[in-house]
Amino acid sequence: MRFRQVAIVGATGAVGREFARVLTQRCFPAESYRLLASARSAGTLVDWAGRTLKVELLRPAVFDGVDLAFFSAGAAVSREFVLRAQRAGAIVIDNSSAFRMAPDVPLVVPEVNPQALRAHQGIIANPNCSTIILAVALWPLHRVNPIRRVVVATYQAVSGAGARALAELEAQTRAVLAGSAPEARVFHEPCAFNVFSHDSPIGPDGYNLEETKLMRELAKIFGDENIRVAATCMRVPVQRAHTEAVSIEFEHPMDESEARAILQSAPGVRVIDDRIANRFPTPLAATGRDEVLVGRIRRDPTIADGRGLQLICVGDQLRKGAALNAVQIAELLA
């Protein structure tokens, strides 16, 4: 099946530009594209899949004739326009958090729960970037030995906060190297040569929204309400790949070498685990790659009966964490 008219909402953002690369590289079966954005970007010309396209203003009637729409402009834009696009007849793949936990909206990672797509009613949600990376790494283990508890600490790239955040990291770094004070606009803390708690709002339980997403979404994707996740989400001065340090408690004993063998043959996973050379996944190595890199696989001696493992996983936040996962979902639909 080919899509006649594919709309990209948020085409000029960091994820939007990654959509252009992914769709082109994968020869996505689309006859035409329409790029949509807010008034700030409407009218600009953008290189897109070998052609130059003009960005159109996102407005209510714009979805007539669109049969597939990728939304990547934040939850507020999705809440305003996703239902309109759906009513106009488009299938929507939404990168925002707006509809992820809605019972009738499948939350899909193609390597994990492609079957969930069957029940879609016009809207499919793409999980949060940190969740996708964690889900790809943990699902192959979970399906053979149920995971009961995960403690995860993230090292998140600035790209998750968009193109302006990437520019801020570079500008601040130059300022610090030149001996001046870094100016913080996008983030509430300096991001150059610093680490800070994730810049999302904090709920009454003390968890920020990024942590809450990670703690809720994994259970929905895995279809297992018994998996509990305790998360700490932090930003680090890295451009575009997220790292996660993960401690896993299984229901039954899980051998370290069994886990490694499972991950080595898992879809979307690449194991880098060389203890002698001290080579493991890094965000630089993951940048621009489709796979989630997994390594540092080792037994957790603080969990009884050999039911504990630790590992790290790293994924390109703009790619598998956003645009690629959404395009893979669309490919399954096609």
Added chain:
Amino acid sequence: MRFRQVAIVGATGAVGREFARVLTQRCFPAESYRLLASARSAGTLVDWAGRTLKVELLRPAVFDGVDLAFFSAGAAVSREFVLRAQRAGAIVIDNSSAFRMAPDVPLVVPEVNPQALRAHQGIIANPNCSTIILAVALWPLHRVNPIRRVVVATYQAVSGAGARALAELEAQTRAVLAGSAPEARVFHEPCAFNVFSHDSPIGPDGYNLEETKLMRELAKIFGDENIRVAATCMRVPVQRAHTEAVSIEFEHPMDESEARAILQSAPGVRVIDDRIANRFPTPLAATGRDEVLVGRIRRDPTIADGRGLQLICVGDQLRKGAALNAVQIAELLA
């Protein structure tokens, strides 16, 4: 009591230079200093406590007349020279890992176990930097409600690898911003705009040496073999303060507000925990400070019966993580 002759072994390193600042700021009771280093640095002139001192070559007979020696030149140097210094009559405070787990060597964090000093036999060990920061943050909680398990992921500054590593981070960052490839000499991975597994050797259990230190030293400092630690140690592109994301399982229920109140009145701790403004500890805020910053204190909903808490702690690795802790030990001796 005043010390007549205080030797600093490794005086020209990153920690050595921090010793100069800390000793001066605290008006340390020393009549004179002798700066010792390898042949590479011997003969250089160094500003030290308001005077200019010449660095002497570290050799076997150099400790005659020294009554206190701070060692900060790595485990190999300590293994070669600490016993000589002790035999020459000096009390040694060793920053390396060489003697930390020896039964007759106290491993001391002054806020935690000053009483351990009483049994010293001429050698006192300063714990690993990540351990000190974690110990200062956890001890006030542990003494009222025993901690049974800790899962910790670190975000470690490059300064832990010395002055050359600090220079490498800066040089690599400049190179990347100029569009060239970063050159890795000190570290096995690029450190600019990257995150990587700690650059220490990896044991047969898959844990690197930094993780092993963290997992072993806390129990010795707390005098409680029942505390189990699972660690993941990573480097981040930050100059000199370490961040740690910590998940804690207590023996009994621990209320979040009780933990916050305990930490607010704990020695060496400063709580920064403003959920509304999203202000929490950062390595930039901890740089140059004596206290360990603690924040993000919240209940861990994945641990039963309210026995779980999560928090982050941040400390200046060169200061409380190394020079300051050693000087505080010496002050207790004086």
